[in-house]
Amino acid sequence: MKILVCISNVPDTTTKITFNSNNTEFNTSGVQFILNPYDELALARAIELTEGGKGSVTVVNVGLADTEPTIRKALAIGADDAIRINAAPANAYFVAQQIAKIAKEGQYELILTGRESIDYNGAQTGAMIAEIMDMPSISIIKKLTIDANTATVEREIEGGKEVITVDFPFLASVTEGVAEPKIPNMRGIMSARTKPLQVVEAIAVDTLSSISSFDLPAARSTVKLISTNESAKLIEALHSEAKVI
């Protein structure tokens, strides 16, 4: 089976977020970038599904050359080859159009993405790729098993889950539970340097949306402390002062 895993290069989860140019640009200075944690789960499951010569895993990223360390990380974890589409990711629709083109050419049976990227949290790209390619998509799955030509997935829903069957080819976005992240071993790290990383140019896409500015959350007022032996007063305050219970 040929699997395509879409990966995103995002700020490390511990990053303190600040902005430049009058709050119109994310300030990347001093920021460590990582493989998006949800994409890491997608990659881990793809590797498990193809282990023992049962297929191949290609990772694809839309980004400029500075995303290559993250792509090499994915190769070190166990992807077989990589494609970088050489463009700054303008928005989800732009990224989806780029990846859909690659995916059509590569005839993948399964396309996996993370549920969302931890920078813009759109959760858009996956389902957009599937719509452009006219294939089924299942968003936010926590389990994926394969039996012959049919896959069974568990989709998260409010307060429970749906068990869904789907034939290949399809796209799924994954969340925690689908696999445990894999840590690259020394052999992986060594081989990542020589695995194929193809760079392709982007296609033109209309810009339907753009981020005009960012804001940081307003500072919260200082905490009102209540002493341990007066804990009951907290409930009183939540009821009559904050009026939330």
Added chain:
Amino acid sequence: MNVLVYIENITGKFKKSTYEVVSYAAAIAKQTGGTLTAVSIGNVDASTLAEIGKYGAIKILNVQQDALSSFVNQAYASIISQAAKSVDATVVVLSNTFTGKGLAPRVAVKLAAAYVDGALELPTITGNSFSVKRGAFSGKAFANVTLNSAIKVITLSPNAYQINDLGTTATIEDFNPSTGAHDFQTMVKEIIRASDKISLPDAELVVSGGRGLKGPENWGMIEELASLLGAATGCSKPVSDSGWRPHEEHVGQTGIAVAPNLYIAIGISGAIQHLAGVSASKVIVVINKDPEAPFFKVADYGIVGDAFEVVPQLIEAVKVLKAQA
């Protein structure tokens, strides 16, 4: 501008998030001088559908087919975009639920629309352009997104917009979209729903526990407090990573981002990744025995103390409060 809202049901009933999205969509219709139409897919009875009229929809398009009784992403997306075309809607609004997140991107592509997910406020409208505020960087910031295309698709964050009963009524029409076998390539085999649990992503109240609780065997008091308050239960990442609680309870940057009216964090120190997931909460309560825990810096109320001493007192106090009510 004419607005279409998708009214998501769960086994024939509408949830709070559905009424919120109808109120939100009605406000956009009013802002732009258009009308609001709602589309329902699945088996919802007429009296439940009629309820939607109160919140400003003038017409409800009702799609009832056996094949659509459970969620089929492609078919639903096709129906919603057909409904949008049939009423000349240039704004399509959905809830930012698990289902909405799967549907809206497909609807947007079908309609060649700009799409913004997880809106927190009404759009600011300048001519044909919308600016919509949403969260970014997993709750650490907000982004103002400009939508420039003729058609716009918006999903609304749960618990972000007030339900407004306008006392209006809607007409209900059967709507017969065209769908083909191609739209039905996924099949729901089973739906497993914990009936006694409140769902976390759209909960109004959340009680969350961390490593300070020492082990899964101590979650009884968390569940008891949550159940008395009518709250969902959550946990920190180390707790779900250790298997003390299921992944779907993990609140934080790489788990569920919540936006409740009240978030009670018990025995959670407040790592930056966890704080990101709760920053949209209206009131935050922190109970931690370490006075230096970073969580206190973002809390509205705090108790510096041992959870095992404090939580039983809270449980008693809630019981007293409920007895008075």
